[in-house]
Amino acid sequence: MNKRHVFLSFCIFLFLLFMNSCAGIQYMTIETEEPAQLTLPANVHSLLIVDNVVQQPDEVGHKKKPLEKKEFEPTKVSADSISTYYTEAFTQFLSEEQYFDTVILYNKPLRTDTNFWEEKPIMPEKMNELRKETETDAIVSLDKLILQTEWIDLFMQEGYNFATMKGKIHSILRVYMPTMEGKIPAVYFTDSLRWEGFDIRDDMAYANLIIPTPEEAMKQLAVYAAEKMVNVFAPHWEMQNRWYYTLYNPLMREGESYAKSAEWTKAIWKWQTFYDNEKNKVKKAKAASNIALAYEMLGEMDKAYDWITLSVQLFEESVSPNSLDKKRAELYKNEIKRRKDNSAKINMQINK
Incomplete structure (x- = not known):
């Protein structure tokens, strides 16, 4: 193999390594408001x-x-x-x-x-x-x-x-x-x-x-x-862990950049544009999960639940039953549902 072929092979290897490093999961820590476990009568001040x-x-x-x-x-x-x-x-x-x-x-x-x-x-x-x-x-x-x-x-x-x-x-x-x-x-x-x-x-x-x-x-x-x-x-x-997917795609990367600065509305715009134009179901599922996170951060739990439900469905159609991505999406769906159910309870307690 001549030097030119060796150089090209090395460049391809670095490119693939870079792509793999750009695709994955970014973790973050957030605070979630939780209701009191015991709701006392409204007249108890x-x-x-x-x-x-x-x-x-x-x-x-x-x-x-x-x-x-x-x-x-x-x-x-x-x-x-x-x-x-x-x-x-x-x-x-x-x-x-x-x-x-x-x-x-x-x-x-x-x-x-x-x-x-x-x-x-x-x-x-x-x-x-x-x-x-x-x-x-x-x-x-x-x-x-x-x-x-x-x-x-x-x-x-x-x-x-x-x-x-x-x-x-x-x-x-x-x-x-x-x-x-x-x-x-x-x-x-x-x-x-x-x-x-x-x-x-x-x-x-x-x-x-x-x-x-x-x-x-x-x-x-x-x-x-x-x-x-x-x-x-x-x-x-309470402190909880969250995550969002990263993919080697300009729209996904721009959405990630907005997420890092907590500009969630802009992140949704980028991630949803990617979702609307993507054909691969696994990638669509990851984008939908990201959008669910962004809506959770904005406090719009109904929309967050709709998007994570869509993410779960897409993972079910495209990955094995034991897929880690699928299990992760199911856990997140349960968490969003829990927060949806708690929101009315929190409002009642705070406004008593």
Whole structure:
């Protein structure tokens, strides 16, 4: 093969490589507005947050596996003030959402007994007394709080143990309102967090290399759970991933350029022009998916749903049942439908 043929072959290879690099998927992160998981009556504008649990006994829920030991050993950990951390954090986070006119934390725990395992819901008389005292419409009560920690020492380095710890939290919040006719909505939450690091209690290491004490871990669990509970009571924003297809075509590339600068109307114009003139069903399906994304970004969910439905149909007609593009389009169609269904709920909650 002469040098000219070698050069031409190399140029063709580079051209094909460039085309492949220009065709694919670009990912992006967006924020979507989500409704509160629990819709309270429209006349509830203020909430009172109360601590209605008994402090967990020190000997309940905690175990440790020391270095070179095969079995876990029960250990005592103080849960002092953990329910206060929970209710204070929940009150602060919910207030910051500015969804309710007022969110107040009651200044003292309601329970004075020592029966940790028994739940004692607030009686109607007490509920009305608290509401009248604080001039609030409803009460959100922390009625159950159970915490667990599991500590494992793994090895020793320079005189310090390196360990892992898993913490688990289970809580129950109830909503007390005089208008619910005996129905008391309950919100159950169970989750866990994991830590690892050196068991150091001095200033000789960076903080991110130090494992918290079980007491500190329980505080972090309480704040974590409180933050999650805000989504139950107030509309909120969540981060989600989206994507759009890129193809080696001037119209598709121009649409991509507009998408990168969030000029979605112009992106639609370019992508739809490509769609209208393209014969290949797979490419049309990808363009339709892009157009659906653009309409979602513009908040036009009905049009977004129409275009992603069209994309799914085109993929079904042109690719195998197990095609990743087809499955991706189906997932996106379900997501758009979910957002369509939620939009009325969000509007009702925001305009209550």
